[in-house]
Every structure is written in C-alpha cells, then in structure tokens.
Amino acid sequence: MTDRGVAVTGIGIISSIGETVEENLQALLAGKQGLSRIANFPTRLQEHIWVGEIKRTNEELSDSLGLSLPHAFTRTALLGAHAARQAVESAKLQEIHDLQTGFISSTSVGGMDYTERYGPTYLNSPEWHRYIPSHPAGDSSHKIAQHLGIKGLVTTVSTACSSAANAMMMGARLIRSGRLDRVIVGGTDALSKFTINGFHTLMILSDAPCQPFDKHRKGLNLGEGAAYLVLESEESVQRQGKHVLAYLAGYGNANDAFHQTASSENGEGAFLAMQKALMIAQLTPQDIDYVNVHGTATLNNDLSEGRAMQRLFKDDVPLFSSTKPFTGHTLAAAGAMEAVYSILALQQNVVPPNLHFNTPMEELDLIPETTLRHRSLSHVLSNSFGFGGNCSSLIFSKA
C-alpha cells in the first residue's frame, strides 16, 4: 500500500439534487437546492417541514432497476441499488467476480418505511408478509449485493448519522489489511415517518430551508438518498490499469462520550476523529484545503463542530461548507453522499457553497463559503457525526 491511501475507482449517487453523479455535480455548481415539501407519503408534518425528497415513486425506482415483480425491496434498498449500480458502472467493473469484491453498506432506517406502512396489517393478513424479513438493516445490503451479483463479504454498519463514513472506513481497512482487493462502500436511507417524527420530537427540524453555521439557524431538514464508492487496492489498480478518481487517504472515528444525542460543548469527539484521520493520512491540519462539514444546522451540532475545527485548525480554518442545504440530512447515507461531493470538489477544484448563510454565529469566528469558489484542492476533509457521540472524519486526496 502506498502512502496515498486507498484508491476510489467508482462513484454513484442518487439524491434530491440528482439521480446521477453528473446531475448532482451540475446542481452543486449551479447552487440549485433540492428541498421541497414531502410528496411521496402523507404525513401530518407535511406543511411544517422541508425535505430533500427524491421525486420518484418506489415503482419507478423498481422499474428503472429492471426488478421483476413481486419483490421485497424497500425504498432504502431501491435507492441503494440505484446508486451502487452506478458506482460499479463508473468503475468499469467488467466481471465482478474477477477479484475478491466485498460490499459494506450502511443504513439507519433499513426497512422501516415498509414496516410503518404495512406493519398494522401483518397480524391480520399475509398480503405484505414478504416485507417482514426486509425490516432489519442488513436486508437492504443483501438485496443490493444480490442485484450487483456480489458473492462474498457483505455486511452493514449502523451508527446513526455517521454510518456511511464508518462503512467506508471499514472498507478501507479491509483493503489495507489485504483481506479484500476491492470493496463497494457507502450508505442508503429513505425518508420515513419514523425518522421525520423522531427528529420532530427532538425539536430540531427547521420549518424553513436549513442554514448551517448561521446565527439564526433553526435546525435541520431531513433528506433521502444513497451513495457508494468503489475502493480498490493499489495492486488491483495497477494490474487493471484503472483510472483513479481520488484516494481515501485518512479516516478516524471517535466517541464524544458526552450525551446520548447532544455533542459536547468543545466538540471533543469531532476533534479526536479529525485528528485521527490526519494521522492516518500522514497530513497536518494545514494540508486540508476544504472541509465538507457535517453542518446539520442544529444549534448544538454547528457550535460543537465549529469549536472542534477551531481547536484543530487554530486561526487557520480552511474553506468550509455544509452541503446539507442542497440535499437535506440523509442520515446514514450522508457520509457517502458527502464523500462523493468531496471527490467532485477535488476533481473540479471547486468548493460548493453553504446555501442560506447570512449571519455569523456570535460564539465562533467562522464563516462558511457562501458562493461557489474555484480553488485548487489537494486534500478534502469530510465530517459525519451521529447520535451516541459517534464522530467520523474522512480525508480524500487528489488522484
């Protein structure tokens, strides 16, 4: 393994700003956000919240994947299969069995969208019973792996909103250890009543498009989506003469050990995760050109993450932005979607804007990039933090 990290040879994504990598890139460049009122299912919160919803029904997603009916793909699995298939195509994997290929996915919702819809009928009628085994988180990974024809190491990580970052980390470590030549990593989560109402009880859903790092931020918008990366060992890249999109150079996970949901005041977990990622990448804080922050726009996250960045970068905080105003917070998928955005930033030498930012926070001397900025980028750091103090940071480097 070289010091450059693990090679990324393919990417795929579906989000509320686009159903392909190219569409996502164009939306980021144009500053075109993907927040709307929820339309795919009825909810009492319909008029109260904004969501990053993909305007495709499950039937449409199923058709575009060419699935034969009846199947038991939940929306989480459908979105995941859509993005993972793109990643595989983008990596030009001819024959998926020519190498030891693994699949490490992540999800927090799993099959909850179908359980919440059909659960009340399960005990009275067998009509929807085929969705009972689709409930556990791991089922979506099996379905996606099956769809891709992967036979081998297939597993799933679930650590709330940092899930995909941790799945990518696990994949990179499996490659570094020599256990796999190639692994498809990422995450998928569908919008569900369960999560919308859950975040509503925490009173951290904004009734307007979210404003990360703004003094007047009112909370987050939820979203849905999926993204996957194809990671390959240097040997596998060399042998096939593969085109490398970027390198996953560093990764770190740490726990805040502070509170069940809230982040600590000084951003301890976030600080430790970023520090570990730099250590693995053998980089210094000054080497980071852009930070794609977690930036959910909750009062707590942005303050804590901002403090952690100030602790790490001191007076020299790199350019940073949250892309959540584009897509909403896609929970377990967020880390993978933002990994794709980080790679696009490196490839295009652009920093996507942090939309809706107006007023700096009083507690921090930090201002995100508010317009698209062209800048030569070598190393991008991406943060993802979840419930249970779970903090993860990844570093992507230019190929």
Add this chain to the structure above:
Amino acid sequence: MKKNVFINGIGAVTTQGVWRAAFFSEARVLDHAITSAEQPSYNGLISPGAIRRMSRGMKMGIYAAQQALAEASVTIPGAIVTGTGLGCSADSDKFLRSLWENEEQFLTPTSFIQSTHNTVAAQIALQWQCKGYNITHVNGAISFESALLDTLLLLQTGEEEHVLLGGVDEVAEQTYTFLQAAGDIKADGIQETVKNSVSPGVNYAEGAHFFSVGASKTASSYAEIIDITLQNELEVSETTSFLKDFLTTNDLRPGDLDAVILGYNGDEQDDLFYSAVQQTLPSATPLYYKHLSGQFDSCSAFGLAAAAFILKYQTVPPVLYWNEKNPAKTAWKNILLYNQYKGKDHSLVVVRAC
C-alpha cells in the same frame, strides 16, 4: 507482521443466566418459542438516572461489558465494537406503536433516540468514558461476526491494544410477533427443543455477550482467535469449498480441528448446512449451543463463549455434545465455529488454545 489476538475476559446475560463458572453445568435446554434472558440485578452498576430509560438490551449489554472488562482487568477499552441484528427493537417498537396509535401526535423523544442500532455501544462509551473507536455492525446472522472481523483488524494491525467486542439482541414483543407471523419463530405454546423440532420455525431468545479482546496473552486468557471469514450466501453444496478455502488460508487441515461448533437450530433447511459441514470434518467432535442460547442474530457469540470455555478449561461440558457417543479426547486445541441463517450470512471462525 500480524499480531495475535486473545480473548481475555467474557461477560454474558443470557437465557442461562449470567456468565459464571457453572454456566454450562447448570444450563437447561430451551423448549419455548420465545425465551427471555434471566436478568441479573443492575443495582450499583447503572445509576438510577440512567437506568430509568434503558431497555433490556442496553442493561444486558452494560452488565456483560462490565463482566468482560473486569475479568480481563481492563479499565477503559481502546475501542468498542458491537454487533446486533435488530438493534434496540424494544424502543423502536415503542416509537412505531405510538406513531400508529396517535397518528403522529404526542410522540416522545426517548424511544426514538434509543431506537438507533448503536445505542448499546454508545451507552457503554458513556458509562466507561471511552472516547475511542465505536462501531456497531448490523447484518443478520453475521452482525456479531462482522464486529469480530473489525476487532481482528484493529488488533492484528496494532491499531488497538484492547477492544471490547460484543453482541446484543433483545426480545421485543411486536418485532418477535411479526417474526412469528412470518414463520421464523415457532408459534406460542409449542414445546420443542432443537433436537426434537418438527413444527416450522425455531426457538428464539435474546442475550448480550461481551468479550474483552487483547493483543497480549494474560493470566485470564481463554483462547486465541485465529481468523474469520464471512460470506453473504451459499448453497449447501458450496459449503465444503467455502470451508476448505478457509482452512487452506490458515494452514489448517480438517484433521487439525478437534471440535466444530455448529449452529443447529432445529430448522430442517438450516440444519442441512450444518450437517454438510459436519460430514466434511469427520474427525472433529460436533458440538452445538442454540438449544441453550436460542436463536437470535447475535446468538453465535454464545458459541464463541463456549469455544473459549472449552479451550481454557480443556473440557467439553456434556450438554454441548451433538452426538450421544463421542470419542474420548484429552486435549482440545483448534475449534471451528460455523454459523449461518436461512442460507445467508455464513461465518467461519477458528479459535485455538493458548
């Protein structure tokens, strides 16, 4: 150079009570569709302020973690890695039910917060103030084995010195009722064991199993974990090559295995996989444990605890023998564990006396 990996402490809360010297000698065979774990007293271990919100899974996890760490004399583990198939399903069920009953009104946050799969690992981090690596793996019958693989990566590469590895799954009324409706769990009122099972489905249960795993052998060490492999799906006919490849990778021949711990659960289709592996290894003594642990996604951790026990004490508790007659053996060196569920999530693990 790969470092060696040792199980230095074990903790468990199970249908057979908590981990203790007489754990296997006092074990009784389960014969109910659903059996809950025997609960210890949590007084003094978990503060009243914290315990009031905790589901059984969380409490069992903390108890088992405490036992494993104490036995290994580890104060704060470097990392916490857990596996769970269904996560904190009691809280998940609770939130979902109130979502249905109140039509999205008057929902409260506690059960939502605690419904995330990583709640147990996070609570342990809070309780022990462990700021290190903290990951939860969730993939059916290899949830625990994925955590074990992660643990091996952390220790073999020298990233960590001590890892707290665990598996937790809890009985949640609604989730288990759905699994009964789907035919996975036997119907209420059926009284069959793994050995005399005739009705569809298997006996389910719950439990938390934790292992203090380290890169150094200590006075409390049970066994060395040699390697693991995972596979998403296999046909019965493919199990032999799956097994042989794994043994070859680890420089082992079938004859090197003294025992094989199989996941027999009484389901006719499931058990075909185990008998196939058993037939491939005629000289390894076949053992089983799901008649004691019950089936649940992370129940294979019970099997690992059994292997560790046998290797440490160099004796097989009679209740674990699959066959009635067994060749007399005086030394137990290599034990293989094989588990899968419904043809999915296959895992092979080798542990060795140390």
Add this chain to the structure above:
Amino acid sequence: MTALKEELKRQIIEVLNLEDITPADIQDDEALFGEGLGLDSIDALELIVLMDKTYGIKLSDPKKGRDIFQSIETMATYISENRTK
C-alpha cells in the same frame, strides 16, 4: 392548585420512569433539572409532550421550557394560566 401539583408529580414520575421516587419526595419549589431532581434535556422534551397531550399547551421553543420547568411550582402556575384542556 394543590391538586394540580400532585397530579403533575405523579405524571412526571410516570412519564420519566422515575423509579424509587414518590410524589412526596418532590418538593414544590425544588429544581427539577440539574442539582434537584436531576432531569436533563431529553426529559425536558418529554415534559413538552406532556404539556401538549394533557393540558393542550404547545411549546415550540425548547428554551422556553427551561423557565416553565424550573419547579413543580412554576409548572403548575404556567399550566393553570395557559391550559386549554
């Protein structure tokens, strides 16, 4: 007012699973959060739902809850002045 306070104590114990605590253990002017009863931010959210469900009082700003939930006394006063059911 005394009846309302008693009712509140019972409800808080039930909603927050305060095992081992009886209404008699909670003083009317005792701090509910921090030093006193030791409630935290998650409990505050639970109490906001209690206010909505039982007394028809909607609090949209969790910060406002902090003043209202100082003690049984302050809660009871706020409820008696603002309840819609």
